[in-house]
Amino acid sequence: MDFRFTPAQDAFRAEVRDFLSTLPPTRSAEEEQYLGAHDKDFSKRVAERGWIGQAWPREFGGQEMGFIERAIYTEEMITACAPVSYHFISERQMGPTLMRHGTDEQKQLIRKIASADMAICIGMSEPEAGSDLANVATRAVIDGDDYILNGQKIWTSHAQHSDMIMVVCRTNPDVPKHKGISLLLVDLKSPGISIRPLINMIGVHGFNEIFFDDVRVPRKNLLGRENEGWYILAENLDFERGGIERLVTTAKLHQELIEFMKTAPELPGGRKDALRHEIAEREIEFQVGWLLSYRVAWQFAQGLVPNYEASMSKVYGTEWTQRLARTGMHVVGAYGLMATPEQRELRRKIEDAYVNTLSHTLAGGTSEVQRNIISTRGLGLPR
Numbered sequence: 001m002d003f004r005f006t007p008a009q010d011a012f013r014a015e016v017r018d019f020l021s022t023l024p025p026t027r028s029a030e031e032e033q034y035l036g037a038h039d040k041d042f043s044k045r046v047a048e049r050g051w052i053g054q055a056w057p058r059e060f061g062g063q064e065m066g067f068i069e070r071a072i073y074t075e076e077m078i079t080a081c082a083p084v085s086y087h088f089i090s091e092r093q094m095g096p097t098l099m100r101h102g103t104d105e106q107k108q109l110i111r112k113i114a115s116a117d118m119a120i121c122i123g124m125s126e127p128e129a130g131s132d133l134a135n136v137a138t139r140a141v142i143d144g145d146d147y148i149l150n151g152q153k154i155w156t157s158h159a160q161h162s163d164m165i166m167v168v169c170r171t172n173p174d175v176p177k178h179k180g181i182s183l184l185l186v187d188l189k190s191p192g193i194s195i196r197p198l199i200n201m202i203g204v205h206g207f208n209e210i211f212f213d214d215v216r217v218p219r220k221n222l223l224g225r226e227n228e229g230w231y232i233l234a235e236n237l238d239f240e241r242g243g244i245e246r247l248v249t250t251a252k253l254h255q256e257l258i259e260f261m262k263t264a265p266e267l268p269g270g271r272k273d274a275l276r277h278e279i280a281e282r283e284i285e286f287q288v289g290w291l292l293s294y295r296v297a298w299q300f301a302q303g304l305v306p307n308y309e310a311s312m313s314k315v316y317g318t319e320w321t322q323r324l325a326r327t328g329m330h331v332v333g334a335y336g337l338m339a340t341p342e343q344r345e346l347r348r349k350i351e352d353a354y355v356n357t358l359s360h361t362l363a364g365g366t367s368e369v370q371r372n373i374i375s376t377r378g379l380g381l382p383r
């Protein structure tokens with residue numbers, strides 16, 4: 001197997017880096033969190049380059065570029081902590097899902113995603129439906145040409161900046177749980193919707209609670225067939241889990257730690273060497289995670305939808321970000337007097353990452369759930 005990128009792919013990476021070179025250094029936990037800050041103007045600039053939905057067919061506003069290029073673009077954007085949160089989830093999950101299952105009218109939304117004029121957030125989780133997603137209780141009942149939607153979603157990322165939400169809801173309560181689920185595309189400005197912020201442990205408003213109170217949703221907004229939403233959802237999650245973005249969220253911090261250690265003073269008892277070895281371990285692991293991510297990109301390039309492979313990449317990448325943050329804390333512990341402004345800024349980043357990376361192994365399905373997928377679908381073990 002040839003692991004090298006083509007010259008055109010290298011040139012594309014250089015182009016993305018050049019585009020990102022004007023970004024100011026990050027100064028806040030919000031900018032450094034997974035998917036960065038919200039900046040619609042930045043998303044517009046990315047769209048003007050044709051990079052949102054770059055792998056999509058031209059009829060949907062794409063550039064028909066390859067999936068390896070998409071992984072390169074993602075790696076560079078997220079490593080640079082670029083503010084991609086307005087468009088990222090829509091591009092990653094909703095574009096491909098609409099392309100495969102949307103009606104002709106729903107497919108019109110894909111072009112809007114590509115031009116950064118439309119963001120669709122994902123309303124799956126509820127207070128009693130997380131890992132056991134089939135337990136959703138949000139109810140949609142037909143009334144004339146509409147569904148009437150009632151219920152609650154929780155942990156909905158970036159809903160406060162989104163235009164629509166894909167709601168996972170129950171349309172038939174009288175069949176086994178996963179057979180009565182449908183997906184509705186809902187305009188977030190519809191009467192009866194209220195969005196409440198949830199502030200995470202580092203003080204960032206990344207996700208929300210959403211309440212639906214007799215919300216009327218046109219029946220034409222049903223995505224896929226009624227009561228068959230579960231199967232579309234499983235695929236949507238594979239799109240979510242397959243990317244390189246989770247692994248590289250803390251890649252920049254990793255590099256900054258390496259730089260710090262190059263000039264850091266020696267410590268008694270060979271402690272600096274122990275830390276250097278620990279950071280070297282993280283580097284080796286990072287390379288493994290990087291290959292797992294590009295394996296998934298390669299599968300997308302072959303027209304496959306990775307399944308347990310996406311889970312492998314997700315669980316490995318997110319657990320790596322936590323290990324990296326722990327290693328950072330060991331550095332902070334050893335060099336408690338990080339006294340210069342640059343060192344204090346590094347310490348802030350490490351401390352924020354230590355807290356923030358905890359959520360990485362929950363979002364998109366917990367590590368336990370990923371391991372269940374790997375063991376049953378990957379290794380063929382019994383349920």
Ligand SMILES: Cc1cc2nc3c(=O)[nH]c(=O)nc-3n(C[C@H](O)[C@H](O)[C@H](O)COP(=O)(O)OP(=O)(O)OC[C@H]3O[C@@H](n4cnc5c(N)ncnc54)[C@H](O)[C@@H]3O)c2cc1C
Pocket residue numbers: 121122123124125126127129130131132154155156157158207359360362363364365366367368369372
């Ligand atoms: C940063 C972040 C962003 C998120 N964004 C969104 C979003 O945009 N949209 C959305 O819908 N949701 C979102 N979520 C919610 C996320 O999908 C859920 O938190 C996740 O699926 C876990 O569900 P839960 O929190 O209800 O935990 P639970 O399902 O209650 O799990 C609790 C614990 O039990 C374990 N567990 C549960 N079932 C099993 C099992 N069968 N085998 C082994 N262990 C098990 C879990 O691994 C976990 O450790 C987000 C979460 C986070 C942290």
